[in-house]
Amino acid sequence: MALQDVLVDELRDMYSAENQLVKALPKLAKGAKDKALKQLFTDHLEETKGQVLRLRTVFEHLGEKPTGEHCNGMEGVIEEGADALEKDEEGPSFDAGIVGAALRTEHYEIAGYQAAIAMAETLGLDEVVQLLEENLSEEEAAAEKITAAAKPILKASAEQPAEKKGPKSAKEKYSAKKSVEDEKKASPDLRRKSA
Numbered sequence: 001m002a003l004q005d006v007l008v009d010e011l012r013d014m015y016s017a018e019n020q021l022v023k024a025l026p027k028l029a030k031g032a033k034d035k036a037l038k039q040l041f042t043d044h045l046e047e048t049k050g051q052v053l054r055l056r057t058v059f060e061h062l063g064e065k066p067t068g069e070h071c072n073g074m075e076g077v078i079e080e081g082a083d084a085l086e087k088d089e090e091g092p093s094f095d096a097g098i099v100g101a102a103l104r105t106e107h108y109e110i111a112g113y114q115a116a117i118a119m120a121e122t123l124g125l126d127e128v129v130q131l132l133e134e135n136l137s138e139e140e141a142a143a144e145k146i147t148a149a150a151k152p153i154l155k156a157s158a159e160q161p162a163e164k165k166g167p168k169s170a171k172e173k174y175s176a177k178k179s180v181e182d183e184k185k186a187s188p189d190l191r192r193k194s195a
C-alpha cells in the first residue's frame with residue numbers, strides 16, 4: 001500500500017468523523033446549560049460544515065471519492081458525549097461532563113489532521129496540506145475556546161453541593177463491570193490487591 005493510499009484512508013476516516021460531528025454538535029448545543037458553551041458548539045457546527053466541504057475539495061485534488069470509511073473512533077467518542085448528556089447532574093456539573101466529551105472530540109480531530117498533514121507533506125501535496133492546515137487550526141482554536149469556557153463552569157461546579165446518586169442504569173453497570181475487566185487484563189505486574 002502506497003503512502004497516498006494510507007492518506008486517502010486517513011482522510012476518509014476524517015470525512016466520516018466530521019459528518020458524524022455535524023449530527024452530534026447540535027445535541028451538545030441543545031444539552032449544554034451554559035450560554036457561552038451553547039454558543040460555542042453552535043459556532044463550531046458551522047465551522048464543521050465548512051470542514052466537510054474543505055475535505056471534499058481535498059478529495060477532488062486527489063481524484064478520489066470522500067466516502068468509503070466509517071470512523072469507529074469518532075463514533076466511540078461521540079457515544080461518550082451521549083453518555084455525558086444522559087447524566088442526571090445539575091447545571092455546571094452537567095456541563096463539566098460535556099466539556100470533557102467535547103474536548104475529546106477536538107483532540108481526536110487534531111490527531112487525525114496532524115497525521116494526515118505529515119503524510120501529505122511527505123508526498124509534496126502542497127494544496128492538500130494547506131486545506132488540512134485550515135481545518136487543523138479551527139480544531140485547535142475550538143479546543144482552546146472550550147478550555148476557556150470551561151473555567152467558570154468548573155469553578156461553579158466545584159461549589160455545587162454533592163448530590164445523592166440514584167441507582168445505576170444497566171448501561172452504567174455494564175460499563176463498571178468492563179472497567180474491572182480492563183484493569184485485570186492490563187498487565188500482571190499492575191495487579192493491585194482489591195480493597
Ligand SMILES: [Fe+2]
Pocket residue numbers: 018021048051109139
Ligand atoms: Fe472538525
Ligand SMILES: [Fe+2]
Pocket residue numbers: 044048105106109138139142
Ligand atoms: Fe472540531
